[in-house]
Amino acid sequence: MKIFKMLTKSAICLVVSTGILSFSANAQKSQKLTDPEIASVAVTANQIDIDYAKIAIKKSKNQQVIDFAKTMEKDHGAVINQAVALVTKLGVTPKDNATSQSLNAQAVKERKALNSKSGKAFDKAYVDNEVAYHTAVINAVENVLIPDATNKELHDLLVSAVPLFKAHLEHAKMLQKSLEK
Amino acid sequence: MKNSVAVLGIRVCLLFPILFLFSCSSPNKKSAANQTGTKENIHKVDTVTINMMKFNPEILKVDKGDTVIWLNKGMVAHTVKSYRDNKFYSDTLAPGKTWTWVVTDSAAYYCTLHPATMMAKLLLNNK
Numbered sequence: 001m002k003i004f005k006m007l008t009k010s011a012i013c014l015v016v017s018t019g020i021l022s023f024s025a026n027a028q029k030s031q032k033l034t035d036p037e038i039a040s041v042a043v044t045a046n047q048i049d050i051d052y053a054k055i056a057i058k059k060s061k062n063q064q065v066i067d068f069a070k071t072m073e074k075d076h077g078a079v080i081n082q083a084v085a086l087v088t089k090l091g092v093t094p095k096d097n098a099t100s101q102s103l104n105a106q107a108v109k110e111r112k113a114l115n116s117k118s119g120k121a122f123d124k125a126y127v128d129n130e131v132a133y134h135t136a137v138i139n140a141v142e143n144v145l146i147p148d149a150t151n152k153e154l155h156d157l158l159v160s161a162v163p164l165f166k167a168h169l170e171h172a173k174m175l176q177k178s179l180e181k
Numbered sequence: 182m183k184n185s186v187a188v189l190g191i192r193v194c195l196l197f198p199i200l201f202l203f204s205c206s207s208p209n210k211k212s213a214a215n216q217t218g219t220k221e222n223i224h225k226v227d228t229v230t231i232n233m234m235k236f237n238p239e240i241l242k243v244d245k246g247d248t249v250i251w252l253n254k255g256m257v258a259h260t261v262k263s264y265r266d267n268k269f270y271s272d273t274l275a276p277g278k279t280w281t282w283v284v285t286d287s288a289a290y291y292c293t294l295h296p297a298t299m300m301a302k303l304l305l306n307n308k
Contacts, residue, residue, distance in 0.1 A: 071294045075257045078276075082256060160256055163234040170297035 033148045036095035039087045041145065042158065044100040045137055046076040046083075048107040052133070055114050056126045065123045068175055072130070072168065079161055086153055120179070127175045134169040138162065224248065229301070231255050231274070231292075236301035243303050247284045253277065259295065263288040 033041065049072055056069035087094060110129060117125050141158055149155040224246040230237045232254040243249065251261050253274040261271040261280055268288045271280040284303060292299035 075294075078257045160233065164255075164257060167234045167295045167298040171295060174297040 033097070033099065033145065034095065035090075035149060035151050035154055036087075036092050037097040037099070038145050038149050038154065038158075039083060039092055040094035040096055040100045041103070041140075042083050042161075043080055043094055044103050045140075046080045048103060049076045049130075049133065049137075050080075051107065051111060052114065052126065052129065055111060056122075059114075059118065059122050060126065061119070062123050062179075064175060064178060065126065068130075068171060069126070071171070075164060075168065079164070082157060086157055090151060090153065092151075092154075124179055127172055127179060130172040131169065131176055134165055134172060138165050138169065141165065226250065228252055231259050231299075234295060234299055236292075236299060239301040241301070241303050242306050243284045243287075244306050245284055245286070249282050249284060249303065251280045251282075253279070257294075259299070260293045261290055262293050263290045265289075 053069040053072040053076075057066055057073070060066050060069065114122065114125055114129070141162055146155060146158045146162075149158055224244065226248045227241055227243065228250045229241060230252050234255065236251075241249065251271065251274065253259055253276050255276060258273050258275050260273055261269065261282075263269050265288075268286060269282045269290070270293075271282075273294075274280050284305075287303055287305040289300065289302045291301075
């Protein structure tokens with residue numbers, strides 16, 4: 001089991017190195033994330049996708065892309081609301097950490113890249129990033145955040161979010177194919 | 182002593198018809214929760230639960246006139262829309278909300294907000 005976890009964390013580090021998602025190597029390699037840190041990572045990861053969606057809603061002219069982005073904005077907003085409600089109930093304060101800082105740093109670069117594009121090139125870049133981002137987030141939630149969570153309610157919230165992120169990923173892939181036509 | 186025996190006898194006599202009436206009426210009450218209409222034209226009420234990004238059950242056997250209630254037990258909003266002929270299209274269903282449709286035909290349907298993964302069917306029993 002430990003070997004599997006190490007391999008998973010190594011895989012996530014590989015994803016980091018390719019620039020798809022910058023989960024902190026420090027947090028993944030040796031240290032187990034605490035519940036306040038997991039809460040911070042969860043909120044950050046959802047907020048990043050909301051910010052990407054806001055750019056798409058503003059820039060895209062493709063109705064399918066705009067509709068998808070609106071769903072991302074609402075769904076990830078709902079996850080944040082539930083995470084905030086839970087940590088408030090538990091009296092946990094989300095703790096900023098190397099992983100959430102790294103996610104934010106990578107997101108700044110991605111937003112800059114998205115803002116520099118327009119038209120079909122923008123739609124493709126946005127949707128490609130959504131596929132990559134959701135793939136990485138699902139891996140991280142399933143293989144790092146869920147195993148590391150100690151509070152049952154936080155653990156259950158993360159588990160219930162996985163099917164949502166998987167549905168988003170399939171929706172993004174569907175859009176990706178549609179844009180290729 | 183005689184008086185108390187007589188009172189007990191009266192109480193038993195009164196209680197028996199009441200218990201008898203309750204025993205007769207209970208099954209009717211139970212079925213009323215799941216069925217609508219007259220004896221000649223009874224329609225059932227089914228619930229499709231939306232949870233973990235799935236419609237449950239994914240295939241529901243129904244008859245014309247039956248009522249289907251979709252209950253959103255998930256963490257985000259959903260919709261319920263038939264693929265063809267605009268048979269039905271719900272409002273946006275926030276978590277905890279329901280939407281109801283009286284069956285007129287079989288229909289394959291999906292969630293417009295999550296179209297790649299959330300799909301299901303209503304099948305008519307005679308088809």
